[in-house]
Amino acid sequence: MNRFKVALHIVPRRGLLDPQGKAVADALQTLGFRSVQDVHVGRHVVLELNARDAADAEKDARAMCERLLANPVTEDFEIAAVTGGAA
Amino acid sequence: MKFGVVTFPGSNCDYDTYHAITDVLGEEAVYLWHKARDLSGVDVVILPGGFSYGDYLRPGAIARFSPIMAEVHAHAKRGAPVIAICNGFQIACEAGLLPGALLRNASLKFVSEPVRLRVENSDTLFTNRYDVGQVLTMPIAHGDGRYTADDATLDRLESEGQVILRYVHSAGDADEYWSPNGSMRAIAGIVSASGNVMGMMPHPERAVDAILGSSDGIGVFESMLARVGA
Numbered sequence: 086m087n088r089f090k091v092a093l094h095i096v097p098r099r100g101l102l103d104p105q106g107k108a109v110a111d112a113l114q115t116l117g118f119r120s121v122q123d124v125h126v127g128r129h130v131v132l133e134l135n136a137r138d139a140a141d142a143e144k145d146a147r148a149m150c151e152r153l154l155a156n157p158v159t160e161d162f163e164i165a166a167v168t169g170g171a172a
Numbered sequence: 173m174k175f176g177v178v179t180f181p182g183s184n185c186d187y188d189t190y191h192a193i194t195d196v197l198g199e200e201a202v203y204l205w206h207k208a209r210d211l212s213g214v215d216v217v218i219l220p221g222g223f224s225y226g227d228y229l230r231p232g233a234i235a236r237f238s239p240i241m242a243e244v245h246a247h248a249k250r251g252a253p254v255i256a257i258c259n260g261f262q263i264a265c266e267a268g269l270l271p272g273a274l275l276r277n278a279s280l281k282f283v284s285e286p287v288r289l290r291v292e293n294s295d296t297l298f299t300n301r302y303d304v305g306q307v308l309t310m311p312i313a314h315g316d317g318r319y320t321a322d323d324a325t326l327d328r329l330e331s332e333g334q335v336i337l338r339y340v341h342s343a344g345d346a347d348e349y350w351s352p353n354g355s356m357r358a359i360a361g362i363v364s365a366s367g368n369v370m371g372m373m374p375h376p377e378r379a380v381d382a383i384l385g386s387s388d389g390i391g392v393f394e395s396m397l398a399r400v401g402a
Contacts, residue, residue, distance in 0.1 A: 101320060102354060104278050156230055158273040159320055
């Protein structure tokens with residue numbers, strides 16, 4: 086078993102009203118960042134876990150997202166990075 | 173009839189609910205600690221309002237893993253009644269007892285105020301003391317009450333009569349729907365397909381006496397007595 090870090094992003098599903106993202110977008114516009122078109126605010130989760138290899142670590146993380154970390158009704162997730170393991 | 177009010181860490185409407193059942197309805201109630209592994213023989217389980225587990229991750233997301241929830245699932249599967257109010261509604265959705273999810277209010281503000289609710293279906297365990305079209309007043313007090321589901325689920329809820337309460341405009345026409353929290357199709361309360369699990373964001377237990385500004389909420393509990401028998 087090796088130790089891995091899995092970073093993942095959980096974001097509101099596209100198409101659903103995201104009032105927090107909209108509020109942040111408006112605030113950025115007010116600050117003068119006219120380039121901002123859209124903002125989505127989600128969660129960044131870092132897991133530290135033991136796994137045989139990076140593929141296994143990612144598989145575990147994916148199952149955790151499906152069972153708990155993301156709400157399947159309203160959120161999507163993506164695995165951003167898997168780091169660590171044997172040198 | 174014996175009601176069980178579940179107390180999770182962070183529940184804060186359990187005492188109000190207990191009061192409504194015992195002092196106003198005149199029925200028996202017990203508190204059920206979230207770590208309990210049996211329901212003490214209750215006929216009805218109530219998941220009360222509050223901020224279980226500090227709303228960590230998402231409201232209701234952690235509470236659904238409390239030991240008692242396995243018993244609540246079994247109770248619901250037997251067809252026995254479950255009333256899920258506010259945070260209880262969020263827990264029931266997270267636990268898969270009810271479809272959909274409750275997201276941050278569209279206004280991003282916590283809303284605490286009396287609202288008007290139209291009864292959409294009076295042929296349920298929880299609403300048979302009301303008439304369809306009747307407008308009730310009950311308070312809401314939540315930051316995450318925006319009912320959300322995909323279109324297929326919403327269509328099914330409507331066609332099967334599972335939408336039991338909708339928000340209506342506080343001043344205008346009673347038929348004019350209006351969401352204080354951005355709920356899809358102004359949904360304030362639903363029942364499960366099997367009809368024995370009910371979730372609602374407004375607080376019927378806080379509307380059980382004229383001194384509280386409304387006694388419209390007691391009908392939810394009285395409806396149970398009429399159907400299940402005391």
